[in-house]
Amino acid sequence: MHADADAFFASVEQRDHARYRGVPMVVGEQVVACASYEARALGIHAGMPLGQVRRHWPATLVAPVRGDAYEEASARLFEVFRRFTPLVEPGSMEEAFLDVTGRDRDDPAGMAAAIRDAARQEVGLPVSVGVARTKLMAKLASRRAKPDGFLVVDAALEARVRPRLRLDDLWGVGPVTYEKLHAARLFVVADLYGLSVDDLKNCGLSTAMARRVASIAAGTDDATIRLPGPRGSVGATRSFPATRTRSTVEAVLRASVQRALARLGDDARLPTRLEVVVRYDDGTQVTERGPLPQPTTEPEAVGAAALRLLERSGWEQDGRGVTLVGVSIPLPRLRPAARVAPGSSRQAQSQASGDDRQRQKGWPAGSA
């Protein structure tokens, strides 16, 4: 099952403020982060500059982004999801895959309705639900069910629909991969029939992507729920008009360090590494990575390390303007307390990674 809140940010604002209900409105600061369905009907969509919205649709209401409200709504939404099954894989703040195998009393439509009702009653948000045999099909089903609906894809429907799926509609196939498939005159899933993984690799796909695409054609794409582990990294970036002024670039980088560290919250893990990203005005991007002098969340120490990495990128010697800088802080997979003496570290580490694999493999979904 794929459960996905409709127009999440906009729906939270409409829930909390009567003046936003039933009218075209958007959430955003500079650009539209989320448009209400009423606004979408006019042609407004995420990513559109707010200036353009105000020019063409002056009656459209604009709500500022209230991150805390969305976090809170997200937490309550996931509480609802977890009441139906502990096997919940978040896709983002507002959507998740749920393995409900054996929990739906052979009534997937009833269960989808129950989840939607619970989200509506308890969180006040519309949630669309897709039910199917695999994650891909469930995701496509919830997309099709929007807004505020649900769709159950049974075997007969899947057999009809799957061959006709457009490759550029597939979750996991982005513009780059689609372009390669398109160049090989492959457009829908049925065009993949008879092609091997090697054939797809010869189209320029990586091994992992070729396998994924081949499995979609074979109908063996996965239904595995991956339970979320601790997050892998925190980061912050900021874009700005192209500049070559050192004080500007360094100030933005320092501020990014502060924001990334703040994002760490109560996570007890101490970062040991740091990454600095620089984007130039021709769109190219470079990343400098390196160890911190010692594990720390001390802003001064992390900031100093960030400046060294920035220096190392050679941006000042580069003729191009800089349009974005930021940091990403990878978080250690092992808790410091789990560290062991050097003599046995290898065994301890391989054991730990084995555990992680076990966790990531999760549970098989079986067949619906």
Next chain:
DNA sequence: TCTGGGGTCCTAGGACCC
């Protein structure tokens, strides 16, 4: 059909070790 920002996963090449 690109706006900005926050993430995950994969890959290729090199260093290093046994």
Next chain:
DNA sequence: TCTGGGGTCCTAGGACCC
């Protein structure tokens, strides 16, 4: 001392997702 094979870790960059 050389050769081949296997493995891990690190680095830098890409693709994709919301």
